[in-house]
Ligand SMILES: *[C@@H]1O[C@H](CO)[C@@H](O)[C@H](O)[C@H]1NC(C)=O
Ligand SMILES: *[C@@H]1O[C@H](CO)[C@@H](O)[C@H](O)[C@H]1NC(C)=O
Ligand SMILES: *[C@@H]1O[C@H](CO)[C@@H](O)[C@H](O)[C@H]1NC(C)=O
Ligand SMILES: *[C@@H]1O[C@H](CO)[C@@H](O)[C@H](O)[C@H]1NC(C)=O
Ligand SMILES: *[C@@H]1O[C@H](CO)[C@@H](O)[C@H](O)[C@H]1NC(C)=O
């Protein structure tokens with residue numbers, strides 16, 4: 025090649041470069057090369073067709089890439105892109121301006137590389153819903169600009185690095201659904217901006233994490249499904265006064281429910297099920313008027329359902345199943361007219377269903393089974409329960425007739441009346457419950473004949489009438505129900 029030729033080529037090259045839409049800086053080239061190198065190790069990367077060195081001039085228009093005004097990459101957003109691969113080949117040191125990195129909902133495996141700490145401008149980091157494993161690198165603590173961090177639902181192991189609390193600007197921290205273990209909480213600094221914290225569904229042990237008690241801005245706290253024990257520290261009630269959601273379920277917390285709970289005046293949703301809480305449900309619970317969902321199932325609570333509960337007019341779900349509650353049902357429950365779910369099964373509750381419950385017109389799910397409840401189920405009580413899909417009264421001592429008005433509960437899917445003392449005959453109107461999947465009236469003292477209208481319950485997949493004193497022939501209409509074909 026002659027000198028004049030190469031001079032010409034040089035000029036041509038310079039002209040070409042100037043005609044490109046962006047000035048290609050050396051850092052843009054490094055970014056593009058880093059992305060392409062990473063892409064080579066990803067499968068199903070056809071969504072990333074635009075990621076190619078030959079398309080370098082359009083870097084800022086590559087799929088899932090956003091640049092800042094200076095033409096360097098500020099965002100990589102690959103959520104639900106169907107990608108598999110690792111992060112090993114992604115060199116985070118190549119992205120000096122990266123503020124947002126999102127891989128939510130892919131199939132990334134392997135570990136989180138420690139050089140992630142070099143992407144020091146990150147404010148948003150979301151690696152949730154992948155299959156990442158290994159430990160959280162302590163270099164995570166270098167990302168001091170982070171405001172949002174989620175590793176939710178991966179397979180990350182090891183102790184939570186205390187350096188995570190260097191992230192003093194983080195307001196959303198979700199490490200839930202991994203296999204993370206307990207750090208020395210005393211090494212963690214207070215994270216003043218935290219409003220959302222989840223360590224739920226991990227392998228945390230020992231007592232309530234001390235560090236959490238100093239995160240005064242928390243509105244959402246999830247420590248559920250771990251192996252935490254001891255009692256809830258009283259300082260929680262004074263320090264975390266902004267809490268709206270508190271999920272401590274599926275742990276081994278013990279002790280009684282402190283009246284100081286009422287200091288959590290914003291609390292909407294305490295999830296305290298499957299622990300070892302004991303003692304009484306404090307009367308003061310009614311002072312938390314914001315309560316919408318109260319879940320205390322599977323503990324060792326005893327005594328009565330406080331009648332003050334009637335003041336909780338925002339209550340939508342009350343789940344007190346599997347405790348040792350032994351009172352009658354307070355008629356004030358009928359004042360909680362926003363209740364959708366009322367689950368009281370598996371206690372030692374006695375007496376009749378208060379007639380006031382007829383006012384609970386929004387009820388969808390009603391469980392009173394496995395108690396010592398008695399008396400008649402009055403027609404007046406149930407006619408307003410038109411939204412109820414599941415009515416479970418089994419294993420009590422209810423007596424009297426099955427009210428024919430039960431046929432007005434048009435949305436009923438499950439009707440369990442078994443192991444009671446119901447008498448009289450099965451009302452023929454029951455054939456109107458077109459949505460019934462399961463009807464169990466076994467183990468009562470029912471008499472009379474089987475109403476042929478049962479044949480109208482064409483969706484039934486379970487029908488139990490045994491251990492009664494029902495006589496006569498099995499009506500041929502029952503042949504209309506093809507139980508084997510129902511799901
Ligand atoms: C990355 O891809 C190259 C070439 O396809 C391959 O040789 C290498 O093993 C891959 N590395 C990882 C960590 O997947
Ligand atoms: C960006 O790419 C799209 C197609 O993916 C194209 O329609 C558009 O013109 C490109 N914009 C620029 C500025 O290159
Ligand atoms: C990346 O961070 C490490 C420390 O974790 C540091 O030694 C290294 O110099 C950084 N690399 C670049 C390119 O900034
Ligand atoms: C709560 O967060 C605000 C910013 O939203 C911050 O100014 C304040 O210092 C925090 N409060 C505490 C007690 O940490
Ligand atoms: C909590 O669990 C640890 C083991 O994980 C045990 O050593 C400790 O005694 C338990 N504390 C309480 C109060 O049950």
Ligand SMILES: *[C@@H]1O[C@H](CO)[C@@H](O)[C@H](O)[C@H]1NC(C)=O
Pocket residue numbers: 200224225246248249269270271293295
């Ligand atoms: C804990 O309860 C909250 C509702 O307060 C819920 O959104 C969350 O999924 C629960 N956590 C787990 C791990 O199930």
Ligand SMILES: *[C@@H]1O[C@H](CO)[C@@H](O)[C@H](O)[C@H]1NC(C)=O
Pocket residue numbers: 258262282283284
């Ligand atoms: C409730 O909190 C106060 C301090 O605010 C404390 O003195 C009291 O002992 C707590 N009550 C219970 C039952 O622990």
Ligand SMILES: *[C@@H]1O[C@H](CO)[C@@H](O)[C@H](O)[C@H]1NC(C)=O
Pocket residue numbers: 298322346
């Ligand atoms: C409820 O607690 C008992 C122990 O008291 C346990 O055997 C059972 O599995 C728990 N049920 C649920 C749904 O967790």
Ligand SMILES: *[C@@H]1O[C@H](CO)[C@@H](O)[C@H](O)[C@H]1NC(C)=O
Pocket residue numbers: 382383385404405408
């Ligand atoms: C049924 O609900 C209405 C309000 O929707 C109420 O006025 C009426 O008293 C209720 N009936 C019974 C029997 O409680």
Ligand SMILES: *[C@@H]1O[C@H](CO)[C@@H](O)[C@H](O)[C@H]1NC(C)=O
Pocket residue numbers: 420421422443444445
């Ligand atoms: C049913 O009633 C009979 C007679 O009143 C009584 O002896 C029996 O204990 C009752 N059974 C149940 C399950 O309530």
Ligand SMILES: *[C@@H]1O[C@H](CO)[C@@H](O)[C@H](O)[C@H]1NC(C)=O
Pocket residue numbers: 455476477478479480501
């Ligand atoms: C219900 O069943 C009865 C008797 O089998 C029948 O006469 C009636 O037409 C049925 N009603 C409906 C709505 O299918």
Ligand SMILES: *[C@@H]1O[C@H](CO)[C@@H](O)[C@H](O)[C@H]1NC(C)=O
Pocket residue numbers: 469471472493495
């Ligand atoms: C069963 O019903 C028959 C008549 O229908 C009656 O003679 C008998 O006493 C009843 N038995 C019981 C245990 O209720």
